[in-house]
Amino acid sequence: MSELVFGIDFGTTYSTVAVCEGGGAARVVEGAGGDRVTPSVVYYAQDGSRVVGEHAISRGVLEPDRTITGIKRLIGRAFDTRVVQDFAKTIPYAIEPDDQRYCVVRVGDRRHPPGEIATAIFSELRDRAKAATGASVITAVITAPAHFGAAERRGIHAAATRAEIDVLRVLTEPTAASVAYGARAKAGERVLIFDLGGGTLDVTVLRIDEDVHEILAVGGHPLLGGLDFDNALCEELESQILVQTGLNVRDQPVAHRRLLLTTEQIKRELSDVAHVDRTLPQLLEGKDVRLTYTRAALEMRISRLVDRAIEIAQNVLRDSGIHKQELDRLLLVGGSTRVPLVRRRLEEEFGKILSHAVHPQEAVALGAAQFAATLGTSRAMRLLDVLPASVGIADSQGRMISLIKRNSTLPCEGSFEIEFGGQESRQLVVFQGEQEFVDDNEAIGMVNLLVDNDPVERALVTVRADGEGMVTVSAFDAAKGRVLRTQFSLRVAQRLSAWAR
Numbered sequence: 089m090s091e092l093v094f095g096i097d098f099g100t101t102y103s104t105v106a107v108c109e110g111g112g113a114a115r116v117v118e119g120a121g122g123d124r125v126t127p128s129v130v131y132y133a134q135d136g137s138r139v140v141g142e143h144a145i146s147r148g149v150l151e152p153d154r155t156i157t158g159i160k161r162l163i164g165r166a167f168d169t170r171v172v173q174d175f176a177k178t179i180p181y182a183i184e185p186d187d188q189r190y191c192v193v194r195v196g197d198r199r200h201p202p203g204e205i206a207t208a209i210f211s212e213l214r215d216r217a218k219a220a221t222g223a224s225v226i227t228a229v230i231t232a233p234a235h236f237g238a239a240e241r242r243g244i245h246a247a248a249t250r251a252e253i254d255v256l257r258v259l260t261e262p263t264a265a266s267v268a269y270g271a272r273a274k275a276g277e278r279v280l281i282f283d284l285g286g287g288t289l290d291v292t293v294l295r296i297d298e299d300v301h302e303i304l305a306v307g308g309h310p311l312l313g314g315l316d317f318d319n320a321l322c323e324e325l326e327s328q329i330l331v332q333t334g335l336n337v338r339d340q341p342v343a344h345r346r347l348l349l350t351t352e353q354i355k356r357e358l359s360d361v362a363h364v365d366r367t368l369p370q371l372l373e374g375k376d377v378r379l380t381y382t383r384a385a386l387e388m389r390i391s392r393l394v395d396r397a398i399e400i401a402q403n404v405l406r407d408s409g410i411h412k413q414e415l416d417r418l419l420l421v422g423g424s425t426r427v428p429l430v431r432r433r434l435e436e437e438f439g440k441i442l443s444h445a446v447h448p449q450e451a452v453a454l455g456a457a458q459f460a461a462t463l464g465t466s467r468a469m470r471l472l473d474v475l476p477a478s479v480g481i482a483d484s485q486g487r488m489i490s491l492i493k494r495n496s497t498l499p500c501e502g503s504f505e506i507e508f509g510g511q512e513s514r515q516l517v518v519f520q521g522e523q524e525f526v527d528d529n530e531a532i533g534m535v536n537l538l539v540d541n542d543p544v545e546r547a548l549v550t551v552r553a554d555g556e557g558m559v560t561v562s563a564f565d566a567a568k569g570r571v572l573r574t575q576f577s578l579r580v581a582q583r584l585s586a587w588a589r
């Protein structure tokens with residue numbers, strides 16, 4: 089039997105599985121009903137059982153506080169961060185900090201870490217892959233946004249591994265889309281990949297030369313995607329409802345959840361037509377609600393978000409050192425690039441190089457499967473990825489000393505010398521980000537350097553990011569020519585940074 093390998097795109101709103109058989113073309117793995125994507129939604133019933141995907145949406149309509157959506161936005165994130173606090177305002181379920189100040193979801197009297205919820209989704213995708221292909225073991229390349237740091241990538245990797253998926257590699261989403269597009273690129277083509285999905289914006293500029301995909305710069309935003317368009321549109325519909333009924337739909341979570349589901353449908357329809365009318369029977373206190381919406385009004389509501397996305401794309405292009413005129417193609421990826429305003433604004437900014445060469449919602453999974461199929465073969469592709477954010481430590485004033493700069497080609501490393509001053513161990517916190525002070529960056533791990541009863545004066549500490557952007561730390565005592573024992577723990581909440589200096 090020829091070997092099967094899979095590509096799994098774990099999305100904020102929808103997840104997709106693709107398979108590559110015997111090195112042939114990749115194809116999307118369909119569910120039993122012919123569906124090509126699985127909603128990234130998990131519903132926890134009162135009795136503790138859970139349901140994933142389309143069924144979770146229908147089961148959860150009446151219990152929005154038990155229906156977990158958009159969990160990718162919480163993976164590997166500390167509770168006291170802006171990303172989390174902003175997201176918390178938009179969801180009907182409860183999140184709280186765990187004892188390390190990381191996010192956990194509360195459903196009734198149970199707590200569910202985001203990683204466990206992600207594992208539930210990966211398990212559903214694994215079962216889909218097994219049922220459709222007869223494979224007994226799922227070996228896969230999984231994907232993560234390019235701007236995700238080390239903690240988030242590790243979180244996704246761990247969630248898939250717990251779902252008994254044999255993870256070959258974590259590939260960045262735009263790079264996977266680039267692989268799906270690759271064969272059609274002319275030699276040396278310079279491409280900007282604009283991936284606007286349900287939850288995140290991911291921008292990558294790269295050069296494709298046959299089987300070499302050289303990433304030049306990456307950037308993005310963790311809270312910019314279709315969900316934010318839905319929220320903007322929902323606010324408008326809420327005011328229409330208030331005028332019609334005198335009632336605030338936000339006070340009634342079940343009605344609000346119904347409205348949000350309808351909002352997403354209306355938004356999609358407005359990509360094709362200029363005007364949508366919809367009646368929601370008995371939405372509030374038995375009253376029917378009639379909604380009217382136009383594309384022009386949607387565009388007004390989301391124009392600031394779209395401008396922000398364009399600005400990020402311009403910044404990434406600038407970081408890549410490529411001029412606008414030299415760019416050969418702008419590849420549209422992600423469901424939200426179907427929004428006409430997004431396309432229009434991109435065309436105004438970058439000219440007529442917009443390309444629909446790949447399927448916006450399937451390219452990432454297909455590229456990941458294709459890449460998986462070439463791993464370990466003579467057809468292996470070379471992906472020269474870059475570090476999405478600078479990695480460093482704090483100086484005595486709490487300023488960030490960057491040891492590896494953002495957009496360095498992976499793998500990469502940076503070193504610094506540390507004095508022990510007679511101590512038996514030293515602790516260091518490793519940060520990721522571009523801000524001047526470490527408190528405004530993200531703590532991604534804590535290192536314990538241990539000298540084991542053999543005192544050291546000073547050691548050379550090396551921080552390394554591997555080909556997938558995973559960060560590790562090692563320490564070397566040059567005077568005695570030995571490697572020090574290190575413990576690197578990745579779960580450090582951001583607020584610990586204060587005592588670490």
Ligand SMILES: Nc1ncnc2c1ncn2[C@@H]1O[C@H](COP(=O)(O)OP(=O)(O)OP(=O)(O)O)[C@@H](O)[C@H]1O
Binds near residue numbers: 098100102103421449
């Ligand atoms: N025709 C359409 N018009 C407007 N928006 C659409 C359309 N089709 C899909 N979308 C939106 O695209 C988003 C889903 O896209 P996609 O599947 O690429 O995202 P994802 O992979 O779940 O998210 P991410 O990549 O950010 O983690 C949803 O917000 C959905 O509403």
Ligand SMILES: [Mg+2]
Binds near residue numbers: 097098286452
């Ligand atoms: Mg996606």
